[in-house]
Amino acid sequence: MKILILSIACLVLAASGAQAASRTPGAALDKADADHDGYVTREEFKASRAAQFVRLDRNGDGVATLSEFPRLAKSNRPKAQTLKAVIQYADHDGDGRVTRAEFIDGPSPLFDRADRDHDGRLSRGEVTAIRNQLESLK
Ligand SMILES: [Ca+2]
Numbered sequence: 754m755k756i757l758i759l760s761i762a763c764l765v766l767a768a769s770g771a772q773a774a775s776r777t778p779g780a781a782l783d784k785a786d787a788d789h790d791g792y793v794t795r796e797e798f799k800a801s802r803a804a805q806f807v808r809l810d811r812n813g814d815g816v817a818t819l820s821e822f823p824r825l826a827k828s829n830r831p832k833a834q835t836l837k838a839v840i841q842y843a844d845h846d847g848d849g850r851v852t853r854a855e856f857i858d859g860p861s862p863l864f865d866r867a868d869r870d871h872d873g874r875l876s877r878g879e880v881t882a883i884r885n886q887l888e889s890l891k
């Protein structure tokens with residue numbers, strides 16, 4: 754459950770970066786379907802994580818740390834907590850820094866959970882189902 758919540762946190766953070774898009778995690782998943790064929794593949798999911806990483810790595814050195822968000826790091830607002838949770842979750846070796854590889858190639862529990870028939874891609878139905886699940890958690 755903890756992992757699922759953190760995945761949601763990741764998606765919410767991504768969605769909040771995309772101002773115009775709707776802020777629901779489901780919308781972030783929808784957006785991941787880059788070629789609009791109705792399926793989100795693992796590659797498309799990874800690409801969407803790469804786009805999220807660009808927003809986290811503010812100084813563009815390939816590593817995301819809390820110190821890149823000095824104001825948020827000191828605050829306790831929900832957005833700050835989300836950011837801390839995302840960094841903690843993605844930091845696999847626990848050195849307090851999230852590298853590009855850690856963030857993008859790390860496990861994707863949300864994808865695994867959503868891919869009910871394990872064919873390696875999320876159909877519209879699978880996206881809708883996980884979105885309903887996520888929304889019922891709010
Ligand atoms: Ca697609």
Ligand SMILES: [Ca+2]
Pocket residue numbers: 844845846847848849850851852855
């Ligand atoms: Ca690390």
Ligand SMILES: [Ca+2]
Pocket residue numbers: 867868869870871872873874875876879
């Ligand atoms: Ca599937």
